[in-house]
């Protein structure tokens with residue numbers, strides 16, 4: 001991958017498996033929550049990870065944040081490995097922000113907003129009280145919780161869901177991180193509040209050259225807020241592309257299905273049935289070999305797709321898809337390259 | 343002010359939903375449901391009126407907390423203990439079922455003539471009773487079948503339409519996926535072929551593809567059985583998959599009701615317009631907007647228009663409560679600007 005040179009974050013072949021035991025000791029197997037994921041992220045880049053629930057998004061987020069140790073593979077942030085030794089983790093955590101789905105669950109209920117924002121500053125050695133207070137007020141006004149004085153001494157439960165999520169955002173950015181991982185930050189909010197929070201996140205991203213990993217199951221918000229999209233299914237990234245490319249030319253049958261399934265607000269939708277694949281996502285406990293979408297796929301190639309896991313084929317620069325349907329395209333391209341070289 | 347052509351016999355099917363009651367199977371009049379709380383009564387449903395024609399689906403949309411689920415429960419008289427006020431009229435094919443005693447309502451109306459698929463229904467199935475017994479139960483309880491065998495065969499029929507494999511019938515709920523459980527919950531509501539089915543957020547907790555599959559199933563049911571639905575949802579985009587009419591709720595009140603085709607093209611009420619502007623679209627580019635501020639408290643709602651303090655178009659008249667006004671095309675909205683528009687169109 002050529003973009004590696006200026007990469008802020010490089011995730012390579014990461015597997016995060018959870019061991020499942022019955023009665024506490026009988027090993028049943030592994031839940032392969034993340035099963036071979038690679039990508040990299042530039043400084044200031046906004047990407048989205050899209051996929052349905054249970055596909056491994058949160059586990060990937062926590063692995064990237066150093067909260068889970070990958071079973072295999074590496075995570076490199078700013079030239080430092082953060083997947084193994086715990087030594088660098090404290091410094092790392094001061095450089096990444098984390099925004100979770102449920103803002104109320106993420107905020108300690110018995111702390112005032114002031115204390116919630118004060119704590120990371122104190123832990124990370126901002127000694128002067130006046131300096132901390134200044135930064136807390138700046139952070140609050142940046143997330144539009146103004147007048148600041150109205151919010152400083154409130155408790156989380158006194159705020160609406162949207163306001164709570166803005167406090168979480170303020171906390172995520174108060175240490176001036178280089179990366180924010182936002183795991184379904186707006187899924188529990190109403191449409192109108194969603195837009196407000198996402199626009200806020202985007203403003204922070206642009207004005208501080210922050211890299212953002214926006215994790216969501218909602219593809220329709222993604223086009224407004226990210227430059228590149230990774231589509232996850234069954235613990236793997238099955239397609240990645242620049243946002244516009246992915247929306248215009250979705251190539252994996254699963255991506256195509258997702259796009260079909262999304263409704264734009266339009267009364268004509270009521271007139272016809274949508275062609276969407278039946279069935280459910282695969283179990284990640286001891287999954288069978290082969291493409292994980294195969295059992296639901298209308299275009300599966302018998303004898304191949306159910307047996308062998310497809311590798312990523314590059315359809316265009318930055319547009320990769322893990323699907324056997326593209327094997328010829330890939331082969332042909334390689335031949336052309338050889339001809340050029342020879 | 344109300345311009346409704348009562349003789350629209352020919353296009354009753356297409357127009358009936360909007361203004362006229364002539365073909366209404368279902369009509370609410372000034373329905374109120376308040377709850378007692380420590381700090382005063384919560385006016386969750388505050389004077390809601392609308393009518394719905396047979397075979398049509400009304401999508402009831404609005405942000406969380408605006409009273410949608412409360413309205414659904416008020417219709418089915420499924421009330422919590424802390425009811426403060428419960429009044430108004432609920433006409434079902436001409437009879438006001440509000441006048442029925444609780445006992446009569448339970449025997450003759452709930453599940454029989456009107457059914458509810460509650461929010462998160464898929465998690466409410468009984469874990470120790472087989473799915474087929476749960477679906478067949480209302481038939482047996484209300485003595486609509488001669489014996490168990492007949493009840494099961496009726497359950498099978500519904501299962502087929504809902505795309506539930508037959509062998510799921512003698513399983514337990516926990517053995518099924520979320521999507522399949524939700525279908526089973528819908529089957530329970532459908533099996534009596536009620537005149538009205540209220541679906542409260544039927545797909546909200548489900549994944550996108552499953553959600554799409556369930557919407558397909560509901561469409562097929564609607565076409566095959568000519569069912570009349572009230573679809574409660576906070577998701578305007580998904581609502582368009584099923585809606586013939588749309589009603590928008592804000593702070594316990596209805597603020598707009600219109601034919602879906604008119605609504606999705608051009609919402610009338612300033613709140614509806616903002617709400618629509620906040621919905622991201624996949625296929626079209628648009629500038630997303632949000633509504634600053636928050637809905638008012640339902641314990642002490644403002645006297646005038648409840649949306650006024652968040653509305654960019656507010657003016658002096660908004661201090662008084664606006665009436666629900668009907669435009670010649672049948673669209674209704676509770677807004678002084680629409681009232682003015684209606685007067686201009688008549689002049």
Ligand SMILES: Nc1ncnc2c1ncn2[C@@H]1O[C@H](COP(=O)(O)OP(=O)(O)O)[C@@H](O)[C@H]1O
Pocket residue numbers: 018031032033051052053054055056057058059060284
């Ligand atoms: N701590 C854990 N122990 C065991 N299994 C887990 C754990 N966390 C997640 N999983 C499983 O891993 C899979 C992926 O979960 P998750 O990463 O939460 O997905 P998503 O965020 O996309 O919904 C699921 O099957 C989930 O049940």
Ligand SMILES: Nc1ncnc2c1ncn2[C@@H]1O[C@H](COP(=O)(O)OP(=O)(O)O)[C@@H](O)[C@H]1O
Pocket residue numbers: 377378379384386404405406407408409410411412413422424640
């Ligand atoms: N049993 C109850 N007691 C007190 N307040 C309630 C009760 N049920 C609902 N509410 C309140 O009524 C309002 C409307 O709630 P609900 O009907 O659930 O809205 P929606 O379904 O639109 O999200 C909310 O303010 C909610 O907190």
Ligand SMILES: [Mg+2]
Pocket residue numbers: 057058059183184
């Ligand atoms: Mg998750």
Ligand SMILES: [Mg+2]
Pocket residue numbers: 410411412461
């Ligand atoms: Mg509700």
